[in-house]
Amino acid sequence: MGQILANIFRVLNWLGLTYFLALNTIYLILIIAASLNIGQYFRKRPYLGLEEALKSPVTMPVSILVPAHNEEAVIVESARAILALRYPQFELIIVDDGSSDNTFSLLQEEFQLVEIPFHIEQLVPTRGLTKSVYIAPGLIDLTVMRKESVGQKTDALNAAINIAKYPLLAMVDADAVLDQDALLMVTLPFIDDPISVMATGGAIRPSNGCNVVRGRMTEVGMPKSWLAKIQIVEYLRAFLLGRTGWSRLHGLLIISGAFGVFKKEGVIAIGGYNHDSIGEDADLVARLHRYYTNARKPYQIVFVSEPICWTEVPEDTATLRKQRQRWSRGLAEVIWTNKRMIFNPRYKSVGLLAIPYFIFFEILGPFVEIGGILILAIALIFHMVNFDFAGLFLAAALLYGILLSILSLLVEELSYHKYDKWRYLRDAVLASILENFGFRQLHAAWRIEGTWQALRKKNRSWGTMVRKGYTQPSTSP
Amino acid sequence: MTKILIADDDPDILELVNYKLVQTGYDITAVTNGADAISRAKETLPDLIILDVMMPFYSGIEVTLELRKIPEFVSIPIILLTAKSMELDTEKGFAAGASDYMTKPFSPRELATRVQAALSRN
């Protein structure tokens, strides 16, 4: 009996070990792919400057869509900040999705909104009834629509798509802090190649601990809480390098819902956001991939790696847990609905590389991680621990993981160098080590919960996030 | 001595304007962003302000709007520096209360003449 158990452990051990080695090596490859992209920042000047884009007549006008559900803490500042973005022509559409707080009345007061008659063509399906539409007088191109909430962000976005008047759609979260040139930077690929670029997304960084004045980043910083510090390193690694790397391999699958730009014709062609998808951003991109591949049209989905969008991340475990559950549940659902793309050579690197990667590593990863810990625990109970092997396993999983985080920090240092104080560097290094003891295991457990929910299809609604609002700096400097 | 405040985030332009105007004989205060521009303007009460439209924190237009609200700054000439062919910016700038504007790239000599003209008009 003991012999059999030992054999099973041995096999499992080897599987786990190879698994983590493979996972981390793939991360390493992605980081290298991304850092090749970063190389262009050593050049003195970008090839197609922002100034040219600003004055170019082929810069496409953009409709910025901001869904808002009980966002009274940030909405006016956000709207002001977005309206002050540097871009030749754009409109701002805010959807008040059944807010029960002062979201709307604050907007009305600030912008002297006037109600107008409206009619809406269902270019993409919506569920909640649109109650009224308001516009701002004068030069400000602002539309506010009030609708009944059905508890879905996707529905608010679809409603906004239906009244957007410009060919490009920018989806922006109400609490996102954008740099003044953010919109220009993220639409540069469209100017470069107006025909085949279908969607672009920007890198997201946590805004916790940064100093934000009137909706603009004035000083990049790090928050006091270690949970948030760990997330900063996590975002650096996963968002920036992961996605830049995937974009380079033409397998970009996720454009963050916090800030992304899409061509309207494409979004309408695929019927807008999928109401029942909880990972609506990934779902949209996956369906774009499918649509354009099936239509045999050449297309590009580009990730812009400049950190230009900042968003508040949860600082308490309860909210973070909900967020991560949603993410992994969303991912699992997206892959399930797009299962026909898996290993389908028609979808090239998306089908052959990106989706398999997400299944084997992003979804399965937490199971292996927690499984490993469980096995270790059982082995300890039965006094059958092979310490050498346990050590090897930990090295492959943890040390390699730390190495990757450190490498990301190095690339960040080489390229954007945003966290410019010594103290921040120290915190980042510490966070990349600490992350592996506690947070990582907890995170794995949350992700398992999320995947489990996806399998059971539980109820879905807007993830509520308690916002501090950013009129005051979130920490004292 | 006539006091002039310049705000631009580009060190080259700051140096160019600074050099030319010091040479002409003005007292120059230079700042590199919109927030500083407002606070320094309140401190030094300059006779003329030159603002770049694109600056960190507050744009030149926003600074103009903000300053025009203050009684001391209602009639002080404000010259905006804008990128070439951003007509919308100049339109918004005038609406905000700017007195004159120049497009980049600019000729330092022309700027000095305009500054002189604006000051004598006042």
Added chain:
Amino acid sequence: MKVALILSVTLLSLAIIIFTFLTIILRFWRLNRSKRYALYRAKVRKLIVELTVDEQEPSDKNFTRKLKLGQLEELSESIATKVKGESKDRLVSFLESKGSVTKAIRRTRRIGSIGKCNAASFLGNLSIARARPALEALLGSRNREVRISAARALGQLGQPGSIPALLDSLDKTGKQLPFGACIVALLDIGPKGEEYILAGLEGAGERQRAACAEILGIINSIRSTQALIDHFQNDLSIDVRIRCARALGRIGSPRAVSQLIRGLEDDNPLPLRLVSCRSLGQLGDPEAVPAIANLLISDNHQLLNTAAQTLSQLSSEGFKSLTSLAASHSPNREYALEALARKSVKSAVIEPQLEPLEVLFDYQWDKFWQTYFEF
């Protein structure tokens, strides 16, 4: 087993430590460099500025002789993009005397795309006229960024003679110049290149014709009206036809009205009808009103919206047709109502000829006026 463990743990820990140190060293190096260069650069910048602004030679001649050429070139280039006229000429002749320009031209022929890009942007920023052949050669480069840099630089040189090369590179399969980059370059050259762009409208490539149509509209080329009308009617590419329609709207020649009205007809593709409608709005000719008003019985949402919005811009004639639609019981009256409301809120002025707006009474005007007067 033990060996593997020890080996992997030490290797990984070592790697972690090495990379952590690398990051730290990098930061030290960065801080140190920025400190060291800050003073130095300020000095150099001051000298170049003196040279640029002043009539006489810079005060500290020896200093310029001792400068590192790279630093000098970099700073001069960045200053050159911000000044114009005689100041720029002085800067260029200074760099010529240092031999930097000849060196940059030579660099465009070297291997290495980053070097080529930098050389191209250097030559462009300083507007070196004799660099044109070298830059045109770069348009055929295999590297996309090199092509873009070259196009941009050619635009900065502003020589109409380089237009054919720019247009050709638009349709070269495998070595295409991005559309946006070409447009920017052509725009930089501007109206001087009208002749060449007009010729390019007759070219074989689709992207080339599209670019030419776009540019002709922007530079307001009145003499190309006939050619644009011809292409609007007969071009094989729908993209070119759309761009011609847009250009005709921008140029604003009354001759285009009847053609654009024909562009509204049912058998045309929808995008073309939309653009024709908007262009007619820009032309502002009341003659177009009946034709656009005709679109108001369409069942296409986009067309209805565009037509209503266009009519609201077309003086009193357009307004009248909108108000009469709004007063009717047509299912499309909502479009008219919305267009009228938008127009009034945006301009906050109602046309005086308008009848008392009983047609709009079901809309809360009291609220509107209230806010309007407060505003």
